[in-house]
Amino acid sequence: MSSLDGELTGDLAGDGLPPPHAHGRASFWREARWPARMAAVVTCALALIAILSPWVTPHDPNAVDLAIRLQPADAVYWLGTDHLGRDILSRLMAGAAVSLGSVAVAMALILTAGIIIGGTAGFLGGRVDQAIMRVADVFLTFPTIVMALFMVGALGVGLTNVIIAIAVTHWAWYARMVRGIVLSLRRRDFIAASRLAGASPAQTFVRHLLPATMAQLLVLATLDIGHIMLHVSGLSFLGLGVTAPTAEWGVMIADAREYVWTEPLLMFWPGLALFISVMALNTLGDALRDRLDPSLRAEHGH
Amino acid sequence: MTSSQSPRRLVIRNLGVETTRHGVAVTLVDDVSLDVRAGETLALVGASGCGKSLTCAASLDAAPPGVRRTTGSIAIDGVEQAPADIRGRLVATILQNPRSAFNPVRTMRQHAMEGPAARGAPAASREQRVRAAMADAGLEDVDRILDLHPFEMSGGMLQRMMIALALASGAPFLFADEPTTDLDLIVQRDILNLLLRLTRRQGLGVLLVTHDMGVVAALADRVAVMDAGRIIETARVMDIFNRPTHPVTRNLLDAHLSLYPGRSAA
């Protein structure tokens, strides 16, 4: 409203959220609301289970015993057994390792590719930037699941190829973000000073530009991990990712299909595990975003 | 609305506006009272950020999100009114920077017709009335303009359109919030002349918000000076220019006179 804009923007702009990094990291917990706290607890528990699963599963997740197939839950098999007599709880725990592990690898690949490609585009600028961003645009607009299906078709079935396919279909989001930040900082004095002091472009990038991108990359990655988890298990559900005997949540749901009408719990538990994990990661991502990067509010859906 | 007994007086009483900053309530407008009479222009002046535009908006309960009116009432001819009932009916508003005051995806016709529709004006006469008002506001080629979108028009044209919509509403009072800011000088002069002519002819009661003492000199009958959310001085325009009592008023005048050394003070 007219000069009211002027009157208020100056006053209200400082409102809202505290500036990024205004407080120490430890206060994330103190300031977070209960959904974010629960999400943090669930995420930590998942990571712990995933890491410890080779040692702490109550039974061997792959031990077949047809004599005890499709047992209901009891004191020995807390969630019952599946159609081959394997302990469902143990398989869920082992599945956490596969799910989180593959997502972690995929995310590492995506971040590496995003930083290198986006950094190159932003740092070099000009034609290189143009060319890279044109390619990135294609990856940004095309539906990820269809692209991932094609990549698996080209590379072949299997978890490794699924991870590669997911990395190939997701790097562009990160590259674009890194490029944007690098472009906005490239002309600043401290970059020029660093170059004058004799640092190579790569050194300058790692020392001065990379840290600036970290907060936003972390937020985007946390928001994306759940989405990628759904991708991996979706492809495994279709039989294109993790293959049968390995315990993975998508595979477990696919295994349970024949029994879905008679033993619906077989399908229920792995789906619930997947749902809770993804929800926890998304909630954590939202909380991190609100805290580290309020400007990243625009929904990032793909 | 244009009954034989047109309202004579609009009074804003004890207006208070605050916002919340870092969990603490901050007062933006503090106990402001204003008295606008038909046929007279009251200028509300002050440095930018002093709360004068907010006074205008909040008195009609149209303050931006995050800002709330805490006290105050608005009365017409002594009868207190709900702000929502008089917006666009008894009080028309024109704003500065018309480019962003019009909805970019709607045409002038759509803008022009929704006001009468909201007031329940008979459908047959709506367009007639808008056309007449546009002609009064100095817009030629009405048909073409009604089909245009805001981004196809110049700032001056948009400001005229805004004035035309205010006229078409038939409201006896007009809140003009920095109506000439952001326009180039020649257009400013034309718009000022237009406002002067129309408000005099229609006998409108005008509340003119501005920080430009030149505009005050051209249009105002009385002046209220605002500083940090309070009214600090109210006087006739001649007295303000000749005998400013408050240092803030003197500063405003000095700033104005140093900008236009050639111009006389009234």
Add this chain to the structure above:
Amino acid sequence: MSALARRNQGVESRRRTDWTMARFILRRLLLLPVMLLAASVVIFLMLRLGPSDPALDYLRLSRVPPTPQALDEARRALGLDLPLIAQYADWLWKALRLDFGQSYVTSRPVLPDLLHYLPATLQLAGAALVITLAVSVPLGVWAARYRDGLPDQIVRLIAAVGVSMPNFWLGFLLALLFSVHLGWLPAMGRDGWSSLIMPAAAISFMTLSINARLLRASMLEAAGQRHVAWARLRGLSPRTVERSHVLRNALLPVITATGMYVGELIGGALVIESIFGWPGVGRYAVSAIFNRDYPVIQCFTLLMVAIFVICNLIVDIIYAWADPRVRLAAEGAS
């Protein structure tokens, strides 16, 4: 200016706009073959340069023992002994006559089979798009209207669940509830609209969650614009302001996002089809991917590209129609 002349001028400007749109659409349509050609090159190269040998896959799928002699024969039969460019030219020449080769598994022509299954998939994705928009728009408006109130919290919860729910699991849950326990809807097959509800709902949950959040944010942003304040000051009712000045403008980003949803929904349909025995292209495509049935993968991917590009063209046209700034900028450019 006479009244007639004035009226003519109005007609003139409208006709001018129609022409602009026609030219805009035509230009985009001409771009379509170019994009398909580029996509076909990429798809072709990716499949040929992939880690496995098509001839070997061909023999495996035809159940022929892969002796060196058989491999040579297969290479020659499939044209794999030619240089890459010649292979592509050959493929393109046939593709221009709509011959996309034969499936290694069934030995049937690829395109007719794909086109046989495709309509069911598109129907499912289309239904899911309708559900997405029909549910998310009211939710988004509701949440924005009562910002930070209970409705906003409810919509936030729904959206948080929606973006975290695996669609294939949701499909099973819906089938358990509505087919097994309540017996309201058929669990399997494609038989009338009642069989469409559950798979479409399972697919659309995620996109409708994303869209409700997007629309909410977009509405709140639009509500802070100056033209909304002025609309209120002109005495428009809260509903008119919300509809004509907030929602009208807030829907523009939703139109753009819809282009993205189409791709996601088709992808979701490919996954969900197998759960509900929906006779779409999904199972055919997935088994082709599993078997590395190259001609099918190639044709399927190209079809998906074509559908996606066409859908985005439609979205762009709708956007240009909805946002005069874009429409008239296109006019300035042409």
